[in-house]
Amino acid sequence: MTRAETQHRSAAFANMIQTRTFLLSFLFFVFSFAVGFAQTTSPVTNCTLKSNTTCEECLKIVSCLWCISSQKCIDYPVKSILPSHSVCPLSDARWGMCWMNFQTLIITISVIAGVIVIAIFVCCFCCCKxxxxxxxxxxxxxxxxxHLRxxxxxxxxxxMKKRHDEMRLKYGLTKDNPYSRFENS
Structure with a gap:
């Protein structure tokens, strides 16, 4: 392997590492931004005060969950990542947006996250390939x-061998018998 090829491979490897580092940094930034955005909430108020109002009024407070079946605005059950069925069925729960139920929101986010993960793996595979x-x-x-060299x-x-043989023939130094030159003397 020549020096130029080694340098080319080193440069390609460095470029691949830079790309992967950028992607990981970008994902970390997006995740940090999402966590920071989720933590910025409006002033703390009691969600139960918004019960028997509208979904829009309830969801103005980020920490609230609206249940359509009971028309109640409740504090989001943070300890159990997903609200239990006894609190509110997933198909009736609304969080963040009134027009999308919690079940659809979870499925949509899961599909988008899966597509992003698959896309990252495909990109990494394609880069290596x-x-x-x-x-x-x-x-x-x-x-x-x-091969050409x-x-x-x-x-x-x-x-060169052909030229040397011609010179030997010209000066009587044939290779047939190595001692022939000494016999003629």
Missing amino acids: CENIGSRRNDERTERQA KFRQEERKAE
């Missing part, structure tokens, strides 16, 4: 060049 394809091409090109070297050797 494309790098390997490029190195295979470089290896094939290097092999062809080495060897072929040219053999041609030069044959030409």
Whole structure:
């Protein structure tokens, strides 16, 4: 492997590492932003005061959950990530948006997260695969060049041997018998 090929591979590897670092930094930033955004809430108020009003009034407070079946505004059960069925069925629960039930929201977020994770894996796989394809091409090109150099070297050797044989013939130094020069003396 030549120095240029080694440098090219090193540069490609460094580029791949930079891309992966950028993606991880970006994902960390987005996650941090989402957590920070979720923690910024309006002044603390009691969600039960908003019961028997509208969904929009209840959901103005980020920590509240609206239950359509009971028309109640309740504090979101933070300890149990998802509200239990006894509090409010998922299909009747509204959080964040009145037009989407909690069950649909969970499914949508899960699908989007899954697509993002799959896309990241595909990108990483393609980066590695494309790098390997490029190195295979470089290896094939290097092999062809080495074969061509060897072929040219053999041609030069044959030409030099032919010239040496002509000189030996011209000066009577044939290779048939190595002692023939000493016998003629």
